[in-house]
Amino acid sequence: xxxxxxxxxxxxxxxxxxxxTVEYFARNTRPSDVRWAIAGRNRQxxxxxxxxxxxxxxxxxxxxxxxxxxQAVDAIVSQTRILLTTAGPFSLYGSKIVDACVRFKTHYxxxxxxxxxxxxxxxxxxxRAAADGTRIxxxxxxxxxxxxxxxxxxxxxxxxxxxxxxxxxxSFYQIRGGLNGGTFASASNAQASGHSARMREPFLLNxxxxxxxxxxxxxxxxxxxxxxxxxxxxxxxxxxxxANTRIVRRSAGLFEQWREPYGREFHYQEYxxxxxxxxxxxxxxMLVALGLLQATLKSSGGRxxxxxxxxxxxxxxxxxxxxNGFFRCDLVGIAADGRKVFGVVSDQGDPGNRATVKFLxxxxxxxxxxxxxxxxxxxxxxxxxxxxGLGDVLxxxxxxxxxxxxxxxxxxxxxxxx
Numbered sequence: 499x500x501x502x503x504x505x506x507x508x509x510x511x512x513x514x515x516x517x518x519t520v521e522y523f524a525r526n527t528r529p530s531d532v533r534w535a536i537a538g539r540n541r542q543x544x545x546x547x548x549x550x551x552x553x554x555x556x557x558x559x560x561x562x563x564x565x566x567x568x569q570a571v572d573a574i575v576s577q578t579r580i581l582l583t584t585a586g587p588f589s590l591y592g593s594k595i596v597d598a599c600v601r602f603k604t605h606y607x608x609x610x611x612x613x614x615x616x617x618x619x620x621x622x623x624x625x626r627a628a629a630d631g632t633r634i635x636x637x638x639x640x641x642x643x644x645x646x647x648x649x650x651x652x653x654x655x656x657x658x659x660x661x662x663x664x665x666x667x668x669s670f671y672q673i674r675g676g677l678n679g680g681t682f683a684s685a686s687n688a689q690a691s692g693h694s695a696r697m698r699e700p701f702l703l704n705x706x707x708x709x710x711x712x713x714x715x716x717x718x719x720x721x722x723x724x725x726x727x728x729x730x731x732x733x734x735x736x737x738x739x740x741a742n743t744r745i746v747r748r749s750a751g752l753f754e755q756w757r758e759p760y761g762r763e764f765h766y767q768e769y770x771x772x773x774x775x776x777x778x779x780x781x782x783x784m785l786v787a788l789g790l791l792q793a794t795l796k797s798s799g800g801r802x803x804x805x806x807x808x809x810x811x812x813x814x815x816x817x818x819x820x821x822n823g824f825f826r827c828d829l830v831g832i833a834a835d836g837r838k839v840f841g842v843v844s845d846q847g848d849p850g851n852r853a854t855v856k857f858l859x860x861x862x863x864x865x866x867x868x869x870x871x872x873x874x875x876x877x878x879x880x881x882x883x884x885x886x887g888l889g890d891v892l893x894x895x896x897x898x899x900x901x902x903x904x905x906x907x908x909x910x911x912x913x914x915x916x
Contacts, residue, residue, distance in 0.1 A: 504533050504578040505866045507561065509595065510585030511536035512543035514678045514814040515609065518855040519584060520547050524555040526859070526899075532866055535559040537574050538585070565591040572598045580605045582862040587687040588636070589615040596623065596634060603632045607861045609639030609854055611685075611741040614693035617702055620881045624705075628880035633872075635887040637745050638861040639854035643884045644827040644843040645669050645742035645768055646749055647893055647903065650885040652831035652841040653750075653760035655905040662833040663761035667746075670729050670771035670830075671736050675823030675848030676815025677808065686805065689795045697740060703748040705755055716765055717747070723781035726769070728830045728838065729910060732777035733769035734784045737791075742768055749885040756874075761834060771828065814851060823848030828910060842911040845901045853901075857884075860895045864888045868895070 508523065510516040516538070523534055535558055538544050544560045561577075563570035565585055575581055575598035585591045588610040599606040600623045610616065616636050627634050637643075653664040688697065696702065700717040723734045736742075746766045753759055772781045794800035814820075829841035845853050861884065864872065872878070873889035884892060893903055904911065 502577055502579050504535050504559075506532060506534045506580045506582055506862050507537050507574055507578040508534065509537045509563075509565075509574070509581060509583040510591075512538045512540060512547045512812075513584055514812050515851065515855060516584040517547045517550060518851060519582065519859055520551045520555060522855050522859045524551040527863070529557075532863070535561055535578070537561040537563060539564040565594060568594050568598070571595055572602070575599055575604050576602045578604055580607070580862050580865045582606075582858060583608045584858070586610060586612075588612050589687060589691060593618075599634060600627050600630075600632060603630050605633045605635075605865045607635050607638045607858060607865070609641065609858050610636045611639075611641030611738065612688050613702055613741050613744045614688065614691060614697050616744075616881070617696070620703065620705075624881040628878075631877050631879040633865065633879055633887045634881045635861065635884060636881070637741070638858050638884055640825065640849045640857065641738055642742040642745035643857045643861075643892075644671075644825065644853075646745050646883055646885045647896075648827050648829045648841050648843040649746045649760075649766060649831075650749065650889065651893065651903060651905050652829050652839050653764070655839045655841075655907075656831050656833045656837075657760070659907075660833050660837055660839070662835055662837065663759075664764055664831055665761050665834045666765045666767075666832045667760075668726070668728065668766075668830045669736075669742075669768035670726070670731065670733060670828045671738075671768065672771050672773075672826045672828075673824070673849050675825070675850050675852075676819040678814030678851060681850055686795065686801050690798070690801065694796065700743070701747055701751075703744045704751040705748070706751060717743070717767065719743070720767065720769060723772075723778075723785045725778075728832070729771065729828060732772040732781040734772065734781045735788060736768050736770045737788060739768045745883050746885075749883040752880075752883070752886045763834075815848060820848040820851050823852065825849035825853055830910070837907075839905055839907055840910050841903075841905045843901070843903050856896070856899055856901065860899055861888055861892060864891045864895055 508519050511520050548555050561574045563574050571594050581604050589612050649667045656664040720735045726733045750760045750764050824846050826844040831839040868891045871891050
């Protein structure tokens with residue numbers, strides 16, 4: 499790649515999540531290591547975000563471009579090695595940015611969970627980005643790094659230490675946090691896009707030939723509540739499973755193409771974990787609540803109703819809510835011979851904000867500072883996933899940033915949420 503003025507540009511830096519990425523970079527990078535700038539469409543808002551980040555950010559450059567202005571976007575993308583963006587909904591504001599990144603061979607990370615849009619990126623850009631060694635990596639937030647990296651670690655443990663194929667991985671989530679306006683806008687737009695039926699395809703993002711109806715039936719999204727004996731807890735569908743499962747299955751499909759398979763007949767599924775004496779009752783209550791939410795989002799009137807109460811773009815939970823939040827993802831991997839490996843990915847802080855910002859920024863820093871150690875070497879490119887594009891490098895960076903990522907053969911992890 500030719501020399502660029504910047505290592506990383508943070509686009510959408512004046513939004514609720516974008517401001518947090520500016521603060522993260524200001525706290526966790528040194529000018530001698532990473533040359534970075536912030537970008538968006540409104541200079542005054544960007545100046546406010548820069549000031550909010552403190553003294554260490556006061557000299558960073560501000561770049562202006564509306565996401566719909568291809569010429570202005572090109573001018574920014576051509577100056578940087580890596581483009582990080584938090585400006586969603588990505589199906590509305592991300593396409594011209596990705597197009598520029600592919601043309602200028604600029605690596606890309608975002609926090610989308612809009613799988614129908616990611617499918618379009620694969621169709622349009624995967625082959626060219628793969629040929630050029632450009633890493634286009636969507637879904638680098640809470641959608642979908644815990645699921646993707648957790649499965650990667652569990653499956654690789656089974657392959658390397660048990661010397662067996664991984665037949666199945668199941669993830670079980672516990673979360674506490676708030677909702678920001680950008681996340682709600684993306685969810686609402688995904689339902690309004692008319693792509694809801696396609697988003698239900700279990701292997702929507704997989705490479706290669708389409709799966710048969712029989713193969714699809716084994717990985718259909720769960721719709722019930724039941725007790726899971728492997729985890730020792732009740733489980734219901736997880737609200738983000740419709741996005742996370744597709745990313746994990748794409749990782750498995752790409753690794754299979756590269757002759758590094760998780761297993762010859764690998765399956766993945768994920769759930770919300772319900773523990774305690776009232777587990778059964780809570781599970782059925784959550785199942786009803788999730789069904790009502792999904793039904794409301796499907797209708798234009800329902801979306802208008804929810805919009806009246808949801809935070810607006812640029813708004814989000816309080817500092818206290820974000821500080822007191824957490825997420826925990828427990829995983830069970832089952833080998834072809836029935837042996838089990840257990841995993842955990844967890845951290846303190848609101849998953850949709852604190853954890854998402856850490857995931858996204860560390861993903862960009864992998865590309866900026868650890869390019870020589872990335873999986874597949876310098877030649878790997880395409881529309882990738884966190885596991886296939888960043889792999890162990892991101893695992894280690896997240897561990898150093900205070901996140902827990904572990905595997906064990908000694909039964910489900912116990913203890914506190916984090």
